[in-house]
Amino acid sequence: MENQDQVCKNGCKAACSENLAAVEDALYVIAGKWKLKIIIVLQEMGNVRFNELQRLIPGISARVLSNELKDLELNGFVKRVVHAEQMPVVVEYISTDYSHTLKPVIMSLSQWGKTHKRKIKEEML
Template structure:
């Protein structure tokens, strides 16, 4: 149940527990400091490891590597090795499943912009 702006959202206990469990599952996959940033970089066309590392401020190579492995395990990223090229090129490609996060990323982006505006206006 989603309320329109200005309406109070009310859930039954069962709905509340179901929603919490679903959010926990989603945050397990895309939560944390880096995963959504990596997905955004991938969808924006930064598919090589070094490109992503340069694009995502502050991420170390070790953390990026671990996060990409997690995203691959969860079906959001495919690791493609071009062994026929010299030097060997490794690319990370967002899956169709990763594209399903598009509306969520757009909504978070809009909320973040509105929140920043709200906070700066209140200061």
């Protein structure tokens, strides 16, 4: 019986460790103040130019937005499209199909956030 308990504990520890590592990997890619906001705006708005994107995300600086877009592009969440045939050259950013795999996660976070806000407000009354 003791050996069976030990195996279960070790199995659970391995599963827990694996889950922690997976969550850490996910958060490394999308964590921070701006990344999810950028992804959400691009998913909702479609093709968005840099200045418009900056206007749609209050408080983000051009430098930070540029760096976050590069990170998101590197990780396959954003595609940078250059329309060189137009004058002046137009650069747009779009969310990739891969970024849409985050949609259920974003919706769950959104619902949880609304529920949490309600809970906190109720506790304050």
